[in-house]
Amino acid sequence: MHPVVVTGSGIICPLGADKATTFAAALDARSGIGARPTDIATWLPHVVVAQAAVEPQTLLERADHGLDRATQFALVATAQAAAQAGFASHPDDAHRVGVFVGIGFAGSQTTDSLYARFYQTLSDPSLQHKDPTVMHPLTVPRIMANAAAAAITMRYGLRGPSNTYSVACASSAIALGEAYRAIRHGYLDAALVVGTEAMLNPGAMLGWNALRVMAKPDATDPSRSCRPFSQDRNGFVIGEGAAALVLESAGRSRRRGGAVLAEVAGYGCTSDAAHLTAPSVQGQAQAMEQALQEAGLAAHQIQYINAHGTATDAGDVIETQSIRKAFGGAADRVAVSSTKSMHGHLIGAAGALEFALSIEALNSGSLPPTAHLSVPDPRCDLDYIPLQARHGCELDAVMSNSFAFGGSNVSLIARRYASA
Amino acid sequence: MKRASNRALQGQNFTVRRKQPTLGGRGWCGRVGLRHPIQSPPNFTLRNSMLIDQIKGYLVETAGVDPQIFDNPELKVADLNLDSLGLVEMLFEIEDKYGFQIPDPMVFLPMTFAEMVAAIDAMVQAQGKAPAPTAA
Numbered sequence: 001m002h003p004v005v006v007t008g009s010g011i012i013c014p015l016g017a018d019k020a021t022t023f024a025a026a027l028d029a030r031s032g033i034g035a036r037p038t039d040i041a042t043w044l045p046h047v048v049v050a051q052a053a054v055e056p057q058t059l060l061e062r063a064d065h066g067l068d069r070a071t072q073f074a075l076v077a078t079a080q081a082a083a084q085a086g087f088a089s090h091p092d093d094a095h096r097v098g099v100f101v102g103i104g105f106a107g108s109q110t111t112d113s114l115y116a117r118f119y120q121t122l123s124d125p126s127l128q129h130k131d132p133t134v135m136h137p138l139t140v141p142r143i144m145a146n147a148a149a150a151a152i153t154m155r156y157g158l159r160g161p162s163n164t165y166s167v168a169c170a171s172s173a174i175a176l177g178e179a180y181r182a183i184r185h186g187y188l189d190a191a192l193v194v195g196t197e198a199m200l201n202p203g204a205m206l207g208w209n210a211l212r213v214m215a216k217p218d219a220t221d222p223s224r225s226c227r228p229f230s231q232d233r234n235g236f237v238i239g240e241g242a243a244a245l246v247l248e249s250a251g252r253s254r255r256r257g258g259a260v261l262a263e264v265a266g267y268g269c270t271s272d273a274a275h276l277t278a279p280s281v282q283g284q285a286q287a288m289e290q291a292l293q294e295a296g297l298a299a300h301q302i303q304y305i306n307a308h309g310t311a312t313d314a315g316d317v318i319e320t321q322s323i324r325k326a327f328g329g330a331a332d333r334v335a336v337s338s339t340k341s342m343h344g345h346l347i348g349a350a351g352a353l354e355f356a357l358s359i360e361a362l363n364s365g366s367l368p369p370t371a372h373l374s375v376p377d378p379r380c381d382l383d384y385i386p387l388q389a390r391h392g393c394e395l396d397a398v399m400s401n402s403f404a405f406g407g408s409n410v411s412l413i414a415r416r417y418a419s420a
Numbered sequence: 421m422k423r424a425s426n427r428a429l430q431g432q433n434f435t436v437r438r439k440q441p442t443l444g445g446r447g448w449c450g451r452v453g454l455r456h457p458i459q460s461p462p463n464f465t466l467r468n469s470m471l472i473d474q475i476k477g478y479l480v481e482t483a484g485v486d487p488q489i490f491d492n493p494e495l496k497v498a499d500l501n502l503d504s505l506g507l508v509e510m511l512f513e514i515e516d517k518y519g520f521q522i523p524d525p526m527v528f529l530p531m532t533f534a535e536m537v538a539a540i541d542a543m544v545q546a547q548g549k550a551p552a553p554t555a556a
Contacts, residue, residue, distance in 0.1 A: 131520045131521060134515045136516075138505070
Protein backbone atom coordinates (compact mmCIF):
# COMPACT_ATOMS: atom_id res chain seq x y z
CA MET A 1 0.00 0.00 0.00
CA HIS A 2 1.27 3.43 -0.97
CA PRO A 3 0.29 6.39 1.21
CA VAL A 4 -1.58 9.00 -0.83
CA VAL A 5 -1.16 12.71 -0.23
CA VAL A 6 -2.80 15.89 -1.48
CA THR A 7 -0.20 18.35 -2.74
CA GLY A 8 -2.36 21.07 -4.24
CA SER A 9 -5.94 22.20 -4.59
CA GLY A 10 -7.89 24.85 -6.43
CA ILE A 11 -11.43 26.22 -6.33
CA ILE A 12 -13.73 28.41 -8.38
CA CYS A 13 -17.21 28.60 -6.87
CA PRO A 14 -19.88 31.05 -5.75
CA LEU A 15 -17.72 32.13 -2.80
CA GLY A 16 -14.64 33.02 -4.82
CA ALA A 17 -12.51 32.41 -7.88
CA ASP A 18 -9.68 30.91 -5.83
CA LYS A 19 -9.26 28.73 -2.77
CA ALA A 20 -8.08 31.40 -0.32
CA THR A 21 -10.97 33.74 -1.10
CA THR A 22 -13.46 30.88 -0.90
CA PHE A 23 -12.24 29.58 2.45
CA ALA A 24 -12.09 33.09 3.91
CA ALA A 25 -15.67 33.73 2.78
CA ALA A 26 -16.80 30.43 4.30
CA LEU A 27 -15.18 31.32 7.64
CA ASP A 28 -16.98 34.68 7.52
CA ALA A 29 -20.30 32.88 6.88
CA ARG A 30 -20.73 34.89 3.70
CA SER A 31 -23.21 33.51 1.21
CA GLY A 32 -22.68 33.23 -2.54
CA ILE A 33 -26.36 32.54 -3.09
CA GLY A 34 -28.62 35.04 -4.76
CA ALA A 35 -28.42 36.58 -8.19
CA ARG A 36 -29.96 34.66 -11.06
CA PRO A 37 -29.31 34.72 -14.77
CA THR A 38 -32.23 36.57 -16.35
CA ASP A 39 -33.20 33.63 -18.55
CA ILE A 40 -33.86 31.56 -15.41
CA ALA A 41 -35.54 34.44 -13.55
CA THR A 42 -37.97 34.95 -16.43
CA TRP A 43 -39.53 31.52 -16.06
CA LEU A 44 -38.67 30.60 -12.49
CA PRO A 45 -38.91 33.82 -10.48
CA HIS A 46 -39.10 31.87 -7.22
CA VAL A 47 -35.78 30.06 -7.78
CA VAL A 48 -32.49 31.21 -6.28
CA VAL A 49 -29.11 29.91 -7.44
CA ALA A 50 -25.45 30.27 -6.56
CA GLN A 51 -23.53 31.57 -9.55
CA ALA A 52 -19.76 31.35 -9.69
CA ALA A 53 -18.06 34.45 -8.30
CA VAL A 54 -16.27 35.06 -11.61
CA GLU A 55 -17.07 34.13 -15.21
CA PRO A 56 -14.63 31.30 -15.98
CA GLN A 57 -14.07 32.57 -19.51
CA THR A 58 -12.41 35.70 -18.16
CA LEU A 59 -9.70 33.50 -16.62
CA LEU A 60 -8.98 31.49 -19.77
CA GLU A 61 -7.34 31.96 -23.15
CA ARG A 62 -9.51 32.74 -26.14
CA ALA A 63 -9.03 29.23 -27.55
CA ASP A 64 -10.91 27.91 -24.48
CA HIS A 65 -13.91 30.19 -24.87
CA GLY A 66 -15.83 27.67 -26.97
CA LEU A 67 -15.56 24.92 -24.37
CA ASP A 68 -18.57 24.00 -22.30
CA ARG A 69 -18.83 26.05 -19.12
CA ALA A 70 -18.22 22.98 -16.93
CA THR A 71 -14.96 22.27 -18.76
CA GLN A 72 -13.97 25.92 -18.34
CA PHE A 73 -14.54 25.71 -14.57
CA ALA A 74 -12.52 22.49 -14.47
CA LEU A 75 -9.56 24.07 -16.27
CA VAL A 76 -9.57 27.09 -13.94
CA ALA A 77 -9.57 24.95 -10.78
CA THR A 78 -6.99 22.53 -12.17
CA ALA A 79 -4.58 25.35 -13.03
CA GLN A 80 -4.73 26.56 -9.42
CA ALA A 81 -4.21 23.08 -7.99
CA ALA A 82 -1.31 22.32 -10.34
CA ALA A 83 0.32 25.67 -9.50
CA GLN A 84 0.08 25.08 -5.75
CA ALA A 85 1.51 21.57 -6.12
CA GLY A 86 4.26 22.71 -8.46
CA PHE A 87 2.88 20.02 -10.75
CA ALA A 88 4.61 20.38 -14.12
CA SER A 89 2.74 19.55 -17.30
CA HIS A 90 4.02 16.72 -19.53
CA PRO A 91 5.81 15.01 -16.62
CA ASP A 92 8.39 12.30 -17.32
CA ASP A 93 6.09 9.75 -15.68
CA ALA A 94 3.03 10.89 -17.68
CA HIS A 95 1.81 7.31 -18.16
CA ARG A 96 1.68 6.94 -14.35
CA VAL A 97 -0.52 10.00 -13.90
CA GLY A 98 -4.30 9.82 -14.33
CA VAL A 99 -7.18 12.26 -14.52
CA PHE A 100 -10.33 11.56 -12.49
CA VAL A 101 -13.32 13.82 -12.98
CA GLY A 102 -16.73 13.93 -11.33
CA ILE A 103 -19.64 15.68 -13.03
CA GLY A 104 -23.40 15.24 -12.79
CA PHE A 105 -25.00 16.83 -15.83
CA ALA A 106 -22.10 16.73 -18.31
CA GLY A 107 -22.11 19.59 -20.82
CA SER A 108 -25.49 20.84 -19.63
CA GLN A 109 -24.94 24.36 -20.91
CA THR A 110 -24.18 23.16 -24.43
CA THR A 111 -27.15 20.78 -24.42
CA ASP A 112 -29.44 23.59 -23.35
CA SER A 113 -28.01 25.87 -26.03
CA LEU A 114 -28.55 23.20 -28.69
CA TYR A 115 -32.27 23.01 -28.01
CA ALA A 116 -32.61 26.76 -27.46
CA ARG A 117 -30.97 27.46 -30.80
CA PHE A 118 -33.08 24.91 -32.67
CA TYR A 119 -36.39 26.15 -31.33
CA GLN A 120 -35.48 29.81 -31.53
CA THR A 121 -34.46 29.49 -35.19
CA LEU A 122 -37.66 27.58 -35.85
CA SER A 123 -39.99 30.01 -34.12
CA ASP A 124 -38.44 33.43 -34.80
CA PRO A 125 -39.90 34.90 -38.02
CA SER A 126 -36.74 36.93 -38.63
CA LEU A 127 -34.72 33.68 -38.77
CA GLN A 128 -36.94 31.85 -41.25
CA HIS A 129 -34.27 31.95 -43.96
CA LYS A 130 -32.05 29.77 -41.75
CA ASP A 131 -31.98 26.00 -41.45
CA PRO A 132 -32.70 25.32 -37.74
CA THR A 133 -30.65 22.11 -37.82
CA VAL A 134 -27.31 23.88 -38.34
CA MET A 135 -25.31 23.41 -35.13
CA HIS A 136 -21.72 23.97 -34.10
CA PRO A 137 -19.60 20.97 -35.19
CA LEU A 138 -18.10 20.64 -31.69
CA THR A 139 -21.51 20.35 -30.03
CA VAL A 140 -21.01 16.65 -29.22
CA PRO A 141 -17.43 16.87 -27.89
CA ARG A 142 -18.55 19.79 -25.74
CA ILE A 143 -21.53 17.90 -24.31
CA MET A 144 -19.80 14.57 -23.68
CA ALA A 145 -19.38 13.88 -19.96
CA ASN A 146 -15.63 13.31 -20.32
CA ALA A 147 -15.01 16.67 -22.03
CA ALA A 148 -13.28 18.09 -18.96
CA ALA A 149 -11.13 14.99 -18.46
CA ALA A 150 -10.08 15.10 -22.12
CA ALA A 151 -9.20 18.80 -21.92
CA ILE A 152 -7.07 18.23 -18.82
CA THR A 153 -5.14 15.26 -20.24
CA MET A 154 -4.33 17.28 -23.34
CA ARG A 155 -3.38 20.44 -21.47
CA TYR A 156 -1.14 18.68 -18.95
CA GLY A 157 0.10 15.86 -21.21
CA LEU A 158 -1.08 13.09 -18.90
CA ARG A 159 -1.20 9.58 -20.34
CA GLY A 160 -2.64 7.45 -17.56
CA PRO A 161 -6.36 6.63 -17.45
CA SER A 162 -8.77 9.55 -17.72
CA ASN A 163 -12.00 8.47 -16.08
CA THR A 164 -15.20 10.38 -15.54
CA TYR A 165 -17.64 9.47 -12.77
CA SER A 166 -21.21 10.63 -13.01
CA VAL A 167 -22.82 9.70 -9.70
CA ALA A 168 -25.02 12.74 -9.13
CA CYS A 169 -24.09 14.59 -5.92
CA ALA A 170 -21.32 12.09 -5.11
CA SER A 171 -19.57 12.28 -8.51
CA SER A 172 -16.34 13.98 -7.52
CA ALA A 173 -16.21 12.34 -4.08
CA ILE A 174 -16.10 9.03 -5.96
CA ALA A 175 -13.54 10.43 -8.41
CA LEU A 176 -11.37 11.29 -5.40
CA GLY A 177 -11.89 7.89 -3.80
CA GLU A 178 -11.13 5.96 -6.97
CA ALA A 179 -8.02 8.04 -7.71
CA TYR A 180 -6.89 7.48 -4.12
CA ARG A 181 -7.34 3.73 -4.54
CA ALA A 182 -5.52 3.67 -7.89
CA ILE A 183 -2.49 5.34 -6.29
CA ARG A 184 -2.75 3.44 -3.01
CA HIS A 185 -2.77 0.11 -4.83
CA GLY A 186 0.08 1.05 -7.14
CA TYR A 187 -1.70 1.43 -10.46
CA LEU A 188 -0.75 5.11 -10.63
CA ASP A 189 1.68 7.49 -8.92
CA ALA A 190 -0.42 10.65 -9.23
CA ALA A 191 -3.77 11.96 -10.39
CA LEU A 192 -5.47 15.24 -11.08
CA VAL A 193 -8.93 14.96 -9.54
CA VAL A 194 -11.61 17.44 -10.47
CA GLY A 195 -15.26 17.97 -9.67
CA THR A 196 -17.10 20.36 -11.93
CA GLU A 197 -20.68 21.39 -12.66
CA ALA A 198 -22.38 24.11 -14.70
CA MET A 199 -26.10 23.64 -14.98
CA LEU A 200 -27.55 27.05 -14.20
CA ASN A 201 -29.42 27.10 -17.50
CA PRO A 202 -33.16 27.19 -18.11
CA GLY A 203 -33.60 23.55 -19.19
CA ALA A 204 -31.79 22.01 -16.24
CA MET A 205 -33.45 24.36 -13.76
CA LEU A 206 -36.91 23.53 -15.11
CA GLY A 207 -36.12 19.92 -14.26
CA TRP A 208 -34.91 20.76 -10.75
CA ASN A 209 -37.96 22.93 -10.21
CA ALA A 210 -40.24 20.00 -11.02
CA LEU A 211 -38.48 17.79 -8.45
CA ARG A 212 -39.46 20.27 -5.66
CA VAL A 213 -36.22 20.01 -3.73
CA MET A 214 -34.99 23.55 -4.26
CA ALA A 215 -35.17 26.16 -1.52
CA LYS A 216 -37.75 28.90 -1.67
CA PRO A 217 -36.13 32.33 -1.59
CA ASP A 218 -35.89 33.84 1.85
CA ALA A 219 -38.41 36.69 1.95
CA THR A 220 -36.05 39.23 3.47
CA ASP A 221 -32.63 38.08 2.25
CA PRO A 222 -32.34 35.62 -0.68
CA SER A 223 -28.72 34.86 0.25
CA ARG A 224 -30.10 33.13 3.40
CA SER A 225 -32.30 30.75 1.40
CA CYS A 226 -30.30 27.56 2.08
CA ARG A 227 -30.46 26.69 5.80
CA PRO A 228 -29.16 23.17 6.54
CA PHE A 229 -30.22 21.62 9.88
CA SER A 230 -32.45 24.61 10.58
CA GLN A 231 -36.05 24.15 11.65
CA ASP A 232 -37.25 26.36 8.78
CA ARG A 233 -35.08 24.82 6.03
CA ASN A 234 -36.87 24.03 2.81
CA GLY A 235 -34.41 22.71 0.30
CA PHE A 236 -31.14 23.35 -1.45
CA VAL A 237 -29.79 25.89 -3.87
CA ILE A 238 -28.00 24.74 -7.00
CA GLY A 239 -24.53 26.17 -7.43
CA GLU A 240 -21.86 26.01 -10.09
CA GLY A 241 -18.09 25.85 -10.23
CA ALA A 242 -15.24 23.39 -9.80
CA ALA A 243 -12.63 22.16 -7.38
CA ALA A 244 -9.44 20.28 -8.22
CA LEU A 245 -6.93 18.35 -6.12
CA VAL A 246 -3.53 16.93 -6.97
CA LEU A 247 -3.15 13.47 -5.44
CA GLU A 248 0.24 11.80 -5.39
CA SER A 249 1.87 8.84 -3.78
CA ALA A 250 3.90 9.99 -0.79
CA GLY A 251 6.95 8.65 -2.61
CA ARG A 252 6.42 10.75 -5.74
CA SER A 253 5.73 13.82 -3.64
CA ARG A 254 8.90 13.23 -1.61
CA ARG A 255 11.01 12.77 -4.74
CA ARG A 256 9.67 16.04 -6.16
CA GLY A 257 10.22 17.78 -2.85
CA GLY A 258 6.80 19.41 -2.80
CA ALA A 259 4.76 20.43 0.24
CA VAL A 260 1.95 18.15 1.42
CA LEU A 261 -1.48 19.49 2.41
CA ALA A 262 -2.85 16.27 3.87
CA GLU A 263 -2.97 12.52 3.56
CA VAL A 264 -6.03 10.89 2.03
CA ALA A 265 -6.67 8.29 4.68
CA GLY A 266 -9.94 6.54 3.95
CA TYR A 267 -12.73 6.10 1.44
CA GLY A 268 -16.07 4.43 1.94
CA CYS A 269 -18.62 3.90 -0.81
CA THR A 270 -21.99 2.15 -0.65
CA SER A 271 -25.34 2.01 -2.43
CA ASP A 272 -28.73 1.98 -0.71
CA ALA A 273 -30.48 -0.23 -3.27
CA ALA A 274 -33.73 1.20 -1.98
CA HIS A 275 -35.09 4.53 -3.19
CA LEU A 276 -34.35 6.88 -6.06
CA THR A 277 -34.04 10.01 -3.93
CA ALA A 278 -34.72 9.15 -0.27
CA PRO A 279 -31.56 8.70 1.82
CA SER A 280 -30.83 5.73 4.07
CA VAL A 281 -29.18 5.64 7.49
CA GLN A 282 -27.73 2.20 6.87
CA GLY A 283 -26.05 3.08 3.56
CA GLN A 284 -24.64 6.37 4.81
CA ALA A 285 -23.40 4.97 8.12
CA GLN A 286 -21.71 2.06 6.35
CA ALA A 287 -19.85 4.46 4.03
CA MET A 288 -18.54 6.37 7.07
CA GLU A 289 -17.63 3.14 8.87
CA GLN A 290 -15.74 1.86 5.82
CA ALA A 291 -13.78 5.09 5.57
CA LEU A 292 -12.90 4.98 9.28
CA GLN A 293 -11.85 1.37 9.01
CA GLU A 294 -9.62 2.02 6.01
CA ALA A 295 -8.02 4.98 7.77
CA GLY A 296 -7.46 2.86 10.86
CA LEU A 297 -9.15 5.54 12.93
CA ALA A 298 -11.70 5.31 15.70
CA ALA A 299 -14.66 7.67 15.41
CA HIS A 300 -13.42 9.88 18.25
CA GLN A 301 -10.26 10.60 16.22
CA ILE A 302 -12.27 12.62 13.67
CA GLN A 303 -12.67 16.22 14.84
CA TYR A 304 -14.63 17.72 11.93
CA ILE A 305 -17.17 16.48 9.40
CA ASN A 306 -18.14 18.49 6.36
CA ALA A 307 -21.69 17.16 6.09
CA HIS A 308 -23.56 16.50 2.90
CA GLY A 309 -26.17 18.78 4.56
CA THR A 310 -28.35 19.75 1.63
CA ALA A 311 -31.10 21.39 3.74
CA THR A 312 -33.85 19.04 2.64
CA ASP A 313 -36.12 17.83 5.41
CA ALA A 314 -35.30 14.15 5.02
CA GLY A 315 -31.62 14.57 4.11
CA ASP A 316 -30.55 16.48 7.21
CA VAL A 317 -32.43 14.24 9.65
CA ILE A 318 -31.12 11.03 8.07
CA GLU A 319 -27.53 12.34 8.01
CA THR A 320 -27.82 13.25 11.70
CA GLN A 321 -28.94 9.70 12.45
CA SER A 322 -26.24 8.23 10.19
CA ILE A 323 -23.48 10.14 11.98
CA ARG A 324 -24.90 8.98 15.31
CA LYS A 325 -24.92 5.38 14.08
CA ALA A 326 -21.38 5.47 12.67
CA PHE A 327 -19.84 7.57 15.44
CA GLY A 328 -21.69 6.19 18.45
CA GLY A 329 -20.77 8.09 21.61
CA ALA A 330 -18.24 10.19 19.65
CA ALA A 331 -21.07 11.80 17.65
CA ASP A 332 -21.70 14.34 20.42
CA ARG A 333 -18.07 15.47 20.36
CA VAL A 334 -17.48 15.89 16.62
CA ALA A 335 -18.03 19.31 15.04
CA VAL A 336 -20.09 19.18 11.85
CA SER A 337 -21.02 21.85 9.33
CA SER A 338 -22.69 22.18 5.97
CA THR A 339 -20.88 24.73 3.84
CA LYS A 340 -23.65 24.30 1.24
CA SER A 341 -25.43 26.98 3.29
CA MET A 342 -22.98 29.40 1.65
CA HIS A 343 -21.74 27.97 -1.67
CA GLY A 344 -24.89 26.08 -2.55
CA HIS A 345 -25.02 22.54 -3.89
CA LEU A 346 -22.47 22.10 -6.65
CA ILE A 347 -23.76 18.57 -7.43
CA GLY A 348 -20.93 16.90 -9.36
CA ALA A 349 -18.40 19.38 -7.96
CA ALA A 350 -19.68 19.20 -4.37
CA GLY A 351 -17.51 16.30 -3.19
CA ALA A 352 -14.22 17.78 -4.40
CA LEU A 353 -15.10 21.29 -3.21
CA GLU A 354 -16.10 20.16 0.27
CA PHE A 355 -13.12 17.80 0.64
CA ALA A 356 -10.80 20.66 -0.37
CA LEU A 357 -12.47 22.95 2.20
CA SER A 358 -12.18 20.23 4.84
CA ILE A 359 -8.42 20.04 4.22
CA GLU A 360 -8.21 23.84 4.59
CA ALA A 361 -9.97 23.44 7.94
CA LEU A 362 -7.56 20.67 8.93
CA ASN A 363 -4.52 22.83 8.23
CA SER A 364 -5.82 26.14 9.58
CA GLY A 365 -7.60 24.86 12.68
CA SER A 366 -10.58 27.01 11.67
CA LEU A 367 -13.94 25.34 11.07
CA PRO A 368 -16.42 26.95 8.68
CA PRO A 369 -19.89 27.28 10.19
CA THR A 370 -23.31 26.19 9.05
CA ALA A 371 -24.62 29.60 8.05
CA HIS A 372 -28.16 30.79 8.86
CA LEU A 373 -28.61 28.13 11.58
CA SER A 374 -30.43 30.28 14.15
CA VAL A 375 -33.14 27.81 15.13
CA PRO A 376 -31.93 24.21 14.86
CA ASP A 377 -34.33 21.42 14.02
CA PRO A 378 -34.52 19.39 17.27
CA ARG A 379 -34.13 16.24 15.14
CA CYS A 380 -30.73 17.58 13.96
CA ASP A 381 -29.08 17.57 17.38
CA LEU A 382 -25.35 17.38 16.66
CA ASP A 383 -22.81 20.20 17.04
CA TYR A 384 -23.52 21.81 13.67
CA ILE A 385 -21.26 24.89 14.26
CA PRO A 386 -24.14 27.35 13.95
CA LEU A 387 -23.63 30.79 12.43
CA GLN A 388 -20.00 31.43 13.36
CA ALA A 389 -16.70 29.82 12.47
CA ARG A 390 -14.70 28.18 15.21
CA HIS A 391 -11.00 29.01 15.37
CA GLY A 392 -7.95 27.55 17.09
CA CYS A 393 -9.16 23.94 16.89
CA GLU A 394 -6.73 21.05 17.21
CA LEU A 395 -7.47 18.82 14.22
CA ASP A 396 -5.88 15.52 13.28
CA ALA A 397 -8.44 14.12 10.87
CA VAL A 398 -11.51 15.35 9.01
CA MET A 399 -14.32 13.65 7.11
CA SER A 400 -16.35 14.79 4.11
CA ASN A 401 -19.67 13.16 3.24
CA SER A 402 -21.41 13.08 -0.14
CA PHE A 403 -24.72 11.31 -0.62
CA ALA A 404 -26.27 11.11 -4.06
CA PHE A 405 -29.64 10.70 -5.69
CA GLY A 406 -29.69 7.11 -6.82
CA GLY A 407 -28.61 6.01 -3.35
CA SER A 408 -24.81 6.32 -3.62
CA ASN A 409 -23.03 7.22 -0.38
CA VAL A 410 -19.42 8.33 -0.12
CA SER A 411 -17.32 9.26 2.86
CA LEU A 412 -13.72 10.50 2.60
CA ILE A 413 -11.19 11.06 5.38
CA ALA A 414 -8.12 13.29 5.30
CA ARG A 415 -5.59 13.53 8.07
CA ARG A 416 -2.40 15.41 8.82
CA TYR A 417 0.49 13.83 7.01
CA ALA A 418 3.30 12.62 9.19
CA SER A 419 6.18 11.82 6.85
CA ALA A 420 7.91 8.56 7.65
CA MET B 421 -27.03 40.28 -13.33
CA LYS B 422 -23.71 38.78 -14.14
CA ARG B 423 -24.76 37.56 -17.55
CA ALA B 424 -26.65 38.73 -20.58
CA SER B 425 -30.09 37.33 -21.20
CA ASN B 426 -28.97 35.43 -24.28
CA ARG B 427 -26.29 33.52 -22.42
CA ALA B 428 -28.00 30.22 -23.13
CA LEU B 429 -27.01 30.70 -26.72
CA GLN B 430 -23.39 31.49 -26.01
CA GLY B 431 -22.43 27.89 -25.38
CA GLN B 432 -22.97 27.34 -29.08
CA ASN B 433 -20.70 30.25 -29.96
CA PHE B 434 -23.88 31.55 -31.47
CA THR B 435 -23.88 35.29 -31.70
CA VAL B 436 -27.31 36.76 -32.22
CA ARG B 437 -26.88 38.46 -35.56
CA ARG B 438 -30.41 39.44 -36.40
CA LYS B 439 -29.60 43.14 -36.44
CA GLN B 440 -26.48 42.64 -38.52
CA PRO B 441 -26.13 42.63 -42.27
CA THR B 442 -28.28 40.49 -44.47
CA LEU B 443 -27.75 40.46 -48.20
CA GLY B 444 -30.33 41.44 -50.75
CA GLY B 445 -30.66 45.14 -50.12
CA ARG B 446 -31.93 44.90 -46.57
CA GLY B 447 -28.90 46.00 -44.62
CA TRP B 448 -25.30 47.01 -44.43
CA CYS B 449 -22.21 45.14 -45.42
CA GLY B 450 -18.80 45.92 -46.73
CA ARG B 451 -15.05 45.65 -46.67
CA VAL B 452 -13.08 46.58 -43.62
CA GLY B 453 -13.25 50.31 -43.16
CA LEU B 454 -16.12 50.83 -45.62
CA ARG B 455 -19.86 50.76 -45.20
CA HIS B 456 -21.98 50.45 -48.30
CA PRO B 457 -25.75 50.30 -48.42
CA ILE B 458 -26.38 47.27 -50.63
CA GLN B 459 -28.98 47.47 -53.36
CA SER B 460 -30.60 44.30 -54.66
CA PRO B 461 -29.72 42.10 -56.45
CA PRO B 462 -26.93 40.74 -54.18
CA ASN B 463 -23.49 41.98 -55.15
CA PHE B 464 -21.26 38.97 -55.83
CA THR B 465 -17.94 40.78 -55.33
CA LEU B 466 -18.92 42.33 -52.06
CA ARG B 467 -20.14 39.06 -50.65
CA ASN B 468 -16.98 37.33 -51.82
CA SER B 469 -14.81 39.83 -49.96
CA MET B 470 -17.08 39.63 -46.94
CA LEU B 471 -16.65 35.85 -46.88
CA ILE B 472 -12.89 36.28 -47.08
CA ASP B 473 -12.92 38.71 -44.17
CA GLN B 474 -15.11 36.44 -42.12
CA ILE B 475 -13.08 33.28 -42.71
CA LYS B 476 -9.76 35.06 -42.27
CA GLY B 477 -11.02 36.74 -39.12
CA TYR B 478 -11.96 33.39 -37.63
CA LEU B 479 -8.72 31.68 -38.67
CA VAL B 480 -6.50 34.45 -37.29
CA GLU B 481 -8.37 35.29 -34.10
CA THR B 482 -9.64 31.90 -32.99
CA ALA B 483 -7.61 29.23 -34.79
CA GLY B 484 -4.30 31.08 -34.37
CA VAL B 485 -3.37 31.12 -38.10
CA ASP B 486 -0.58 33.55 -39.07
CA PRO B 487 -2.24 36.48 -40.92
CA GLN B 488 0.82 36.83 -43.21
CA ILE B 489 -0.02 33.66 -45.12
CA PHE B 490 -3.07 35.32 -46.67
CA ASP B 491 -0.74 37.63 -48.64
CA ASN B 492 -0.01 34.66 -50.90
CA PRO B 493 -2.65 34.61 -53.69
CA GLU B 494 -1.88 30.91 -54.34
CA LEU B 495 -2.55 29.95 -50.70
CA LYS B 496 -3.94 26.39 -50.51
CA VAL B 497 -6.62 25.26 -48.07
CA ALA B 498 -4.23 22.44 -47.12
CA ASP B 499 -1.65 25.10 -46.10
CA LEU B 500 -3.95 26.22 -43.30
CA ASN B 501 -2.96 23.01 -41.47
CA LEU B 502 -6.49 22.38 -40.25
CA ASP B 503 -7.52 18.85 -39.38
CA SER B 504 -11.01 17.71 -40.38
CA LEU B 505 -12.47 19.03 -37.12
CA GLY B 506 -10.74 22.38 -37.62
CA LEU B 507 -12.09 22.58 -41.16
CA VAL B 508 -15.71 22.07 -40.08
CA GLU B 509 -15.24 24.56 -37.25
CA MET B 510 -14.09 27.12 -39.79
CA LEU B 511 -17.05 26.37 -42.06
CA PHE B 512 -19.47 26.79 -39.15
CA GLU B 513 -18.72 30.51 -39.27
CA ILE B 514 -20.38 30.55 -42.70
CA GLU B 515 -23.09 28.04 -41.81
CA ASP B 516 -24.08 30.03 -38.74
CA LYS B 517 -24.33 33.27 -40.67
CA TYR B 518 -26.14 32.01 -43.74
CA GLY B 519 -28.19 29.31 -42.04
CA PHE B 520 -27.38 26.21 -44.06
CA GLN B 521 -25.10 23.22 -43.67
CA ILE B 522 -22.24 22.79 -46.15
CA PRO B 523 -22.66 19.19 -47.34
CA ASP B 524 -19.08 17.91 -47.78
CA PRO B 525 -16.28 19.89 -46.14
CA MET B 526 -13.62 17.64 -47.66
CA VAL B 527 -14.21 18.97 -51.20
CA PHE B 528 -12.31 22.12 -50.21
CA LEU B 529 -9.06 20.39 -49.27
CA PRO B 530 -7.49 20.29 -52.78
CA MET B 531 -8.56 23.89 -53.55
CA THR B 532 -6.75 27.17 -53.16
CA PHE B 533 -8.14 29.51 -50.52
CA ALA B 534 -9.60 31.74 -53.27
CA GLU B 535 -11.27 28.76 -54.97
CA MET B 536 -12.78 27.68 -51.66
CA VAL B 537 -14.23 31.14 -51.08
CA ALA B 538 -15.67 31.18 -54.61
CA ALA B 539 -17.21 27.73 -54.06
CA ILE B 540 -18.73 28.81 -50.75
CA ASP B 541 -20.00 31.98 -52.39
CA ALA B 542 -21.76 29.88 -55.02
CA MET B 543 -23.31 27.74 -52.27
CA VAL B 544 -24.57 30.84 -50.45
CA GLN B 545 -25.98 32.10 -53.75
CA ALA B 546 -27.77 28.80 -54.40
CA GLN B 547 -28.99 28.68 -50.83
CA GLY B 548 -30.69 32.05 -51.26
CA LYS B 549 -32.94 30.45 -53.87
CA ALA B 550 -33.85 27.36 -51.83
CA PRO B 551 -36.48 27.58 -49.10
CA ALA B 552 -35.27 26.82 -45.60
CA PRO B 553 -36.86 23.77 -43.97
CA THR B 554 -39.73 24.55 -41.64
CA ALA B 555 -41.69 22.63 -39.07
CA ALA B 556 -44.38 20.47 -40.60
